[in-house]
Amino acid sequence: xxxxxxxxxxxxxxxxxxxxxxxxxxxxxxxxxxxxxxxxxxxxxxxxxxxxxxxxxxxxxxxxxxxxxxxxxxxxxxxxxxxxxxxxxxxxxxxxxxxxxxxxxxxxxxxxxxxxxxxxxxxxxxxxxxxxxxxxxxxxxxxxxxxxxxxxxxxxxxxxxxxxxxxxxxxxxxxxxxxxxxxxxxxxxxxxxxxxxxxxxxxxxxxxxxxxxxxxxxxxxxxxxxxxxxxxxxxxxxxxxxxxxxxxxxxxxxxxxxxxxxxxxxxxxxxxxxx
Numbered sequence: 005x006x007x008x009x010x011x012x013x014x015x016x017x018x019x020x021x022x023x024x025x026x027x028x029x030x031x032x033x034x035x036x037x038x039x040x041x042x043x044x045x046x047x048x049x050x051x052x053x054x055x056x057x058x059x060x061x062x063x064x065x066x067x068x069x070x071x072x073x074x075x076x077x078x079x080x081x082x083x084x085x086x087x088x089x090x091x092x093x094x095x096x097x098x099x100x101x102x103x104x105x106x107x108x109x110x111x112x113x114x115x116x117x118x119x120x121x122x123x124x125x126x127x128x129x130x131x132x133x134x135x136x137x138x139x140x141x142x143x144x145x146x147x148x149x150x151x152x153x154x155x156x157x158x159x160x161x162x163x164x165x166x167x168x169x170x171x172x173x174x175x176x177x178x179x180x181x182x183x184x185x186x187x188x189x190x191x192x193x194x195x196x197x198x199x200x201x202x203x204x205x206x207x208x209x210x211x212x213x214x215x216x217x218x219x220x221x222x223x224x225x226x227x228x229x230x231x232x233x234x235x236x237x238x239x240x241x242x243x244x245x246x247x248x249x250x251x252x253x254x255x256x257x258x259x260x261x262x263x264x265x266x267x268x269x270x271x272x273x274x275x276x277x278x279x
Contacts, residue, residue, distance in 0.1 A: 006255045007276045008209060012201040014269050016194035016262035018098030018164075019043050022075035023052070023265075025096040030056035035069025039082065040127060042074045042096065043263040044220035047241065063089055070094055075263075076127040077101045079134020100164045101128055104190035105135040111159030112136045116186060119143050119152070121174050122163025126221055129163050149177035158182035164192040165222035165262070167229075168199065194262055195222055202226050202259040206233035209257035211249065214238045215272055216261030223261025230259070242271040250279055 015023075026042050030052070037058040041049045049059060060066055063085050070092040073082070077097040086093040097105075111118050118140035122129040133140050143149050158181055162171050168191055179185055206212045212230040216223030217240060227238035234257075237249060250256075256276055260269050 005250070005253065005276070005279060007273060008205060008255065008257050009269075009273065010198070010201040010205045010257065010259035012194070012197040013258070013260040014262070014264050014266055016192065016198075018075050018100055018192070018194075019263050022096040022098065023048060025094060026052055026057045026072050027055060029070050029072055029094050031070065032056050034058060036072065037066060037069070038072045038074050038096075039063065039078065040074050040076070042072065043217075044223075044261075045217040045240075045263040045265065046219075047268060048263070048265055063091065066091055073097050074127075075101065077105055077131035079131055081134065097131075098164065098192075100190065100192040101131065104128075104132050104161050104164055104188070107161045107188040107190055108132045108136040108140060108159075111161065111186060111188070112139055114157075114159070114186075116157045116159030117141070117155040117182075118159045118161070119149075119178060120161055120163070121171050122166050123221055126163060126165075128165070132161060132163070143174060143178075146173055146177055149174045149181075152178070152181055154181050156182065157184045157186075159186045159188070161188045162190045163221075164190055165195050165225070166191055167225055168196050192262075198222070198226060198259065198262065199229060202230050202257075203233065205257040205259065206230040206236070209234060209255040210253045211255075212236040212257045212259065213245075213272060213276070214259055214261070215269055216240065216264040220261045220263050223264065226259055226261055230257075239272070241268060242275045245272070245275055
């Protein structure tokens, strides 16, 4: 049985940076917390907890200490609230997300009707929405794009982990909505790289294993596109592997979302090689 790793997989720059920042600001007395999970990977969040970085859902849960802004970012009101509460704020927002946030703000300030192409329930999209002054419209599908009213000036930004192909398809519909359209393609290159590498590998193997949090948008998307090419399983850890999956399988491909750490990838790879 041959086991092949995708050319691009696992931690992207923004995620690795966020986890490193969290580790550097760990506190033995329990006064360091991320606002929401630092990244969409339960195993990493649990490991950080053992290292002295907890998680809170709201700043109201903290009366002192350090709050770490997660990679998905937050709106400007969170920075203001942290200052009012006297908290030490450490910003681990992914630089690519920060670019999308500031692009939304700039477009809104220039009187554009702002459209955010992305998943409505994703925390990154919410943070970009807040930076638009709460005035943006979130579009997730081609149908939603077609249903938008025309406007004098339109500005478009995108969730950094959104599908590049789907973004292009949605933008095609948006181009008819205004004669003055400003497009900021804020998809991270790491997302494009991982999707392209996963597709190429899925076309060459009998089965794909996609590793990453079940709550991770980019990992879920990797699983979806791989499933279009071959038998695909989305797992979080090596413990989820099942013997029957490997029956009559000669080639296995492995990829992982941008929030999946190396140690989990290595465990899955090793377990597959030992079959």
